[in-house]
Amino acid sequence: MARPTGETEGEISVLIVEDDAPTRWRISDALSQAGGFQVMEAANLSEARALFAAAAPNVLLTDLQLPDGNGMELIREVRQRSGEIEIMVISILGDEQSVISAILVGANGYLLKDAFPTDIANTVRELVRGHSPISASIARFIVRRTQGRQGPATQTDLNTAKLTPREIDILWGIAKGFSYADIAAHLGISRQTVPGYIKNIYRKLEVNTRGEAVFEALQQGLIKL
Structure with a gap:
């Protein structure tokens, strides 16, 4: 070659x-x-x-x-x-x-x-x-496909990652493309605490990037765009 x-x-x-x-x-x-x-x-x-x-x-x-x-x-x-x-x-x-x-x-x-x-x-x-x-999201999609479970998430699939209401709010901000400062201002929290929340979100959703986190949240019906 x-x-x-x-x-x-x-x-x-x-x-x-x-x-x-x-x-x-x-x-x-x-x-x-x-x-x-x-x-x-x-x-x-x-x-x-x-x-x-x-x-x-x-x-x-x-x-x-x-x-x-x-x-x-x-x-x-x-x-x-x-x-x-x-x-x-x-x-x-x-x-x-x-x-x-x-x-x-x-x-x-x-x-x-x-x-x-x-x-x-x-x-x-x-x-x-x-x-x-x-990502875990795509892997689960493959599993659902092979098991004949295509389609939107059911009610029992929602919030399997056990995100807190605050984490879901921050995830919504990520999905909208807001900066850390924008998210903090919107939620009335310190800007310095936002990265910690995002780290927890990534860990719970088993993802590594913003796009994967948003995709998984949409799959679980945690947020709507």
């Missing part, structure tokens, strides 16, 4: 396929600033295929909805060519059906588009180490 141009020994080469430029740049910057990554970018399937023909990367990060086709095609093609390349779907919140389909054709995990920069780099590194970065 040819090494991408400019890659140095020990670096992880990553191809980002995403037609939304700001999203693509944000992911690229997160990896570049973390260090240890050599990043290539493509805005559509044609560009991605051309880059793969020149030199296959270690990791493919691809959106599914692209201007000239579906990223599922690219995942299938890449997986047929090589079982060594790690593949991750760039997903939006609540797009679990597409994530499941991508996993079935060869993806190893998924990355939410609104993930924090440190989460982006860490998730890619976890993928390369042989892990499959799939």
Whole structure:
């Protein structure tokens, strides 16, 4: 397998396929600033295929909805060519059906588009180490699917994480995109206490990012947007 141009020994080469430029740049910057990554970018399937023909990367990060086709095609093609390349779907919140389909054709995990920069780099590194970065939310969705339990959460599924009313209020603020200061002001609490609440929320929901926390809360019917 040819090494991408400019890659140095020990670096992880990553191809980002995403037609939304700001999203693509944000992911690229997160990896570049973390260090240890050599990043290539493509805005559509044609560009991605051309880059793969020149030199296959270690990791493919691809959106599914692209201007000239579906990223599922690219995942299938890449997986047929090589079982060594790690593949991750760039997903939006609540797009679990597409994530499941991508996993079935060869993806190893998924990355939410609104993930924090440190989460982006860490998730890619976890993928390369042989892990499959799939949140508890997606894992449970897979279980429900295999058990024939598709559909919205039932009343008995609600708040299985045992979130407190205050934690649910803070989770709603996270879902709305409020800053820590905004959440604190809205709830009349100290801004310094918000990170502690969020840490507890992540632990109880078994998630690692804001997007995953919101997705799980929506699945359980804890909040509505």
